[in-house]
Amino acid sequence: MTFTLNGQILGRTHYATRAVLERELGRLGLTFVQALLLNALAAADAPLPRAEAARRLVEAVKVPTATAHATLAELIAATLAAPLSTDVSRVALTPTGRHTQQLVAAASAEIGARLWADLSAEDLAVAARVLEVVRRRAEQTLTAG
Known part of the structure; x- marks a missing residue:
């Protein structure tokens, strides 16, 4: 069977693999965008300004800024992230948030290993x-207006 790489195949692959991950995230009580924001907070070298945390989510999944801020508020309400007591404009994962993010990372790694297992x-x-070239071109198109 011959396949032509195009947007439809990329999209269907993304949504299928995302659905597998979302099933696991649902068991943890998380949405996909919440998990991505947990990952961004975990990857930061230090607590992030709220605006920077939101920007990272906007960049990752192209959600509106208001959605990114609402997602951050959800993580704070769930006690997975918290503002610093010394500077409420900055946020960091709580110990529960760090543990949850580690569960997300483990689930994602297991899913990836299973789905990509027999590919050379x-x-x-x-x-x-190829995907990185296409992603960069799409990013350039978005920034060009």
């Missing part, structure tokens, strides 16, 4: 290069 390193490298 060469095929994966080619796919990664």
Whole structure:
């Protein structure tokens, strides 16, 4: 069977793999965007300004800024993230948030290992290069207006 790489295949692959992850995230009481924001907070070297945390989510999944701020508010309400007591404009994961993010990372790694298991390193490298070029072009198109 021959496939032509196009937006439809990319989209269907994204939504199928995302649905598998979302099933696991649902068991943790999280949405996809909440999990991405947990990842962004976990990856930060220090507590992030709220605006920066929101910006990282906007960049990652192209949600409106208001949605990113609402997602951050959800994580704070769930006690997965909290403002610093010394500077409420900055947020960080709570111990519960860090533990939850580690569960998300483990679930994501297991899913990835299962879905990509029998693909050769060469095929994966080619796919990664092609997808990165397409992603960069799409990002340039978005910033060009």
